[in-house]
Amino acid sequence: MTAMIQMFSYHFMQRALIVGILVSLCAALLGVSLVLKRYSMIGDGLSHVGFGALAVASALNLAPLAVAVPVVVLAAILLLRLRQSTAVKGDAAIAMISSSALAIGVVSLSLSTGMNTEVSSYLFGSVLSLSRGDAVFSVLLSLAVIALFVLFYPRLFAVTFDESFSRATGTKTELFNTLLAVLTAITVVLGMRMMGALLISSLIIFPALSAMRICRSFKAVVLTAAGISVLCFLAGLLASYFLETPTGASIVIADLLAYGICRMVGRK
Amino acid sequence: MAILECRNLCFAYEGKQVLEGVNFSLNAGDYLCVVGENGSGKSTLIKGLLGLKAPEQGSILLSDGLKATEIGYLPQQTQVQRDFPASVYEVVLSGCLNSLGNRLFYSKELKQRALENMERMGIEDLRGESYQNLSGGQQQRVLLARALCATKKLLLLDEPVTGLDPIACGEMYNLIKLINLCDNISVIMVSHDIHEAVRYATHILHLGHTQLFFGTAAEYRQSSLARRFLGGGQI
Numbered sequence: 174m175t176a177m178i179q180m181f182s183y184h185f186m187q188r189a190l191i192v193g194i195l196v197s198l199c200a201a202l203l204g205v206s207l208v209l210k211r212y213s214m215i216g217d218g219l220s221h222v223g224f225g226a227l228a229v230a231s232a233l234n235l236a237p238l239a240v241a242v243p244v245v246v247l248a249a250i251l252l253l254r255l256r257q258s259t260a261v262k263g264d265a266a267i268a269m270i271s272s273s274a275l276a277i278g279v280v281s282l283s284l285s286t287g288m289n290t291e292v293s294s295y296l297f298g299s300v301l302s303l304s305r306g307d308a309v310f311s312v313l314l315s316l317a318v319i320a321l322f323v324l325f326y327p328r329l330f331a332v333t334f335d336e337s338f339s340r341a342t343g344t345k346t347e348l349f350n351t352l353l354a355v356l357t358a359i360t361v362v363l364g365m366r367m368m369g370a371l372l373i374s375s376l377i378i379f380p381a382l383s384a385m386r387i388c389r390s391f392k393a394v395v396l397t398a399a400g401i402s403v404l405c406f407l408a409g410l411l412a413s414y415f416l417e418t419p420t421g422a423s424i425v426i427a428d429l430l431a432y433g434i435c436r437m438v439g440r441k
Numbered sequence: 442m443a444i445l446e447c448r449n450l451c452f453a454y455e456g457k458q459v460l461e462g463v464n465f466s467l468n469a470g471d472y473l474c475v476v477g478e479n480g481s482g483k484s485t486l487i488k489g490l491l492g493l494k495a496p497e498q499g500s501i502l503l504s505d506g507l508k509a510t511e512i513g514y515l516p517q518q519t520q521v522q523r524d525f526p527a528s529v530y531e532v533v534l535s536g537c538l539n540s541l542g543n544r545l546f547y548s549k550e551l552k553q554r555a556l557e558n559m560e561r562m563g564i565e566d567l568r569g570e571s572y573q574n575l576s577g578g579q580q581q582r583v584l585l586a587r588a589l590c591a592t593k594k595l596l597l598l599d600e601p602v603t604g605l606d607p608i609a610c611g612e613m614y615n616l617i618k619l620i621n622l623c624d625n626i627s628v629i630m631v632s633h634d635i636h637e638a639v640r641y642a643t644h645i646l647h648l649g650h651t652q653l654f655f656g657t658a659a660e661y662r663q664s665s666l667a668r669r670f671l672g673g674g675q676i
Contacts, residue, residue: 209525324545331535334525335516341491342539342591343510389571390528 180414188308189300189420193367193406195315197376199360201402202322204381205395206333206353214267215252215354217374219361221271222248224370227295228278232285237295238310241362248274249354298369298421300410311363318356325352330391368421379428380405386432386439401431444469444505444594444627445490451498452485458497458650460485465646465655469505469594472621472628474642474658476635476670481648483631487599490629505594510539513592513626515584517599522572529567529575529583533559536590551590558586562616578609585616589626596620598630602637614641635670 180186207213223245230240248270255266294302303311322329331339332349340346357377364373384397409424416423443466450463460482467473475483488494490501492509503509513536536558537551547555559565562582567575572583581601588596598617602610618641621628632638638645638658645661647654647670654666661667 209521211521327535327538327541327545327547330527330531331538334527334532334535335519335522337493337516338514338587339535339538340493341510341512341514341516342536343508344538385526388526389569389574391526391531392528394526 176415177411180411185301185303186414188303188305189367189410192303192308192311192315192363193300193410194403195312195319196360196363196367197380197402197406198399199315199318199322199356200364200373200376201380201384201398202319202395203353203357203360204377204379204402205384205391205398206329207357208378208381208385209333210353212353212357213374213378214264215249216357216361216377218252218267218271219245219249219358220365220370220373222274223362223365223373224295225274225276225278227365228282232281238307238362241365242314242359245358245362246355249358250351253350253354294369295365296369296371297419298365298367298372300367300420303366307366311366314359315363318359321352321356325349329353334391368424372421372425375425375428376402379425379432383428383432383435386435401428401435405431442469442505443467444503444507446502446504447490447499448502449499450486450489450496450501452482452489452494453497454485460648460650461498462651463499463646463648464652465644467595467627467629467644469627470621470625471644472618472642473630473644473646474638475629475631475646475648476633476638477648477653482650483648484599486648487597487629487631490597507594511592511594513588513590513596515581515588515596515598515601517603518580518584523580524573527572529559529564529570529572530555532572532583533564533586533590536587539591555586555590558589561589561620562586576609577605578612581605581609581613582616585613585620589620592626595627595629598628600631600633602632602634610637617641635667639667639671 181190207216223241226241226244227237230237252267252270328344328349331344332346336346361373364376368376380398380402383401384394388394388397405427406424408427410420412418413420413423446466447463451458452460463486475486477483485494489496491512491514534547534552534555537547537554540551559568562585564579564582564586567579572580602613605613614637617628620626639662642658645654645656645658647666654661654664
């Protein structure tokens with residue numbers, strides 16, 4: 174217990190705790206819609222775009238988050254458009270964009286500084302190295318994501334469950350699909366700091382999948398996913414503190430265990 | 442009085458015409474069945490009526506205060522919906538979306554409307570059940586209750602009995618007829634099953650890239666088109 178108190182007496186731990194909980198919540202809420210709409214891969218694709226943007230920003234000495242958020246938001250909208258067009262298949266579009274972004278990132282890095290700690294922290298995550306400014310920025314954005322999700326909950330449910338019905342009854346489905354993509358983009362960029370570009374998509378997908386195993390209603394799935402996500406984050410953070418393992422990877426392992434438990438408990 | 446009138450409707454995909462020359466009107470209380478072979482333009486017409494696809498030519502006139510967004514629509518089910526974790530109540534309530542206006546959340550009246558429509562469809566006991574665990578017939582009732590939440594005047598049903606067993610099929614047809622007669626809600630139904638269509642509907646629209654027939658079900662039975670089409674079914 175004293176070890177825990179001591180652990181959270183560090184400023185960097187407090188920041189990690191607050192930002193981590195909020196980002197986990199965002200990821201879980203959006204994850205349910207993304208998984209159900211078969212958009213899971215978008216989170217993964219966006220994380221690569223995010224890495225590319227951060228690498229370019231770092232090469233040009235620009236503020237990383239301020240560059241990455243708009244770039245990833247644009248990429249999200251583009252991915253959504255590509256999915257709807259028949260010219261390129263959705264999954265191929267994602268693969269195309271994500272590997273191109275990764276390549277651009279790697280080339281711009283090699284032309285400038287090479288792989289520095291900043292960049293590798295975005296690849297594998299380092300929630301403990303959050304600066305005060307980054308933390309404030311992350312808290313504000315994730316609160317905005319959660320607020321928008323709650324306010325538009327009935328419409329997001331309808332658009333997720335049955336797009337053509339929603340459109341026929343006059344809901345602007347494109348607007349809400351775009352909203353979903355933009356919120357996902359923001360969450361991905363924020364989550365990259367914690368999880369790293371390589372692991373962020375698991376933060377989005379795992380809690381939703383776990384909750385779907387044990388819940389019957391959409392609301393219950395959303396709430397359970399949020400709960401699982403926060404619990405797994407806490408478990409991962411504690412494990413990484415006491416066992417000195419990387420935070421992002423520890424959180425993913427906690428999520429994997431939670432999924433296993435839900436699978437065993439669930440009826441299907 | 443006509444609540445819906447189509448004049449010389451024409452639909453095309455990427456410049457290629459798939460349906461042309463559609464002229465019909467629907468009065469309050471009518472039960473119109475749209476029949477025709479696969480690819481004859483039935484689904485396209487439905488999309489046009491719902492405003493999901495703009496016609497190439499012609500016009501769709503709605504009157505009697507009916508708006509395109511106030512048509513209760515029962516779409517063909519997609520694979521996503523079959524394993525979607527949502528309770529029956531949540532699905533039915535989402536039919537009230539078009540009454541939401543600028544509000545963010547469902548009011549008490551809308552929740553009440555969802556409950557009433559669940560009772561009408563005899564699914565009030567399933568309220569908390571998960572949609573994905575229901576039988577095919579129950580799922581269709583849920584979607585019908587949702588469609589009723591969205592309208593007071595016109596229901597549009599796209600192949601509502603596909604994949605149902607004969608008993609569930611018959612129940613579904615009776616339920617639709619009941620809604621049509623008791624609540625005076627007009628029905629437009631797309632169907633493969635021409636025999637049932639002629640039995641339940643008041644009017645028939647037969648499509649085959651163009652309008653082959655429009656008239657009452659009784660007239661349709663006398664037509665040479667129907668004799669060929671119905672005869673083909675009774676081997």
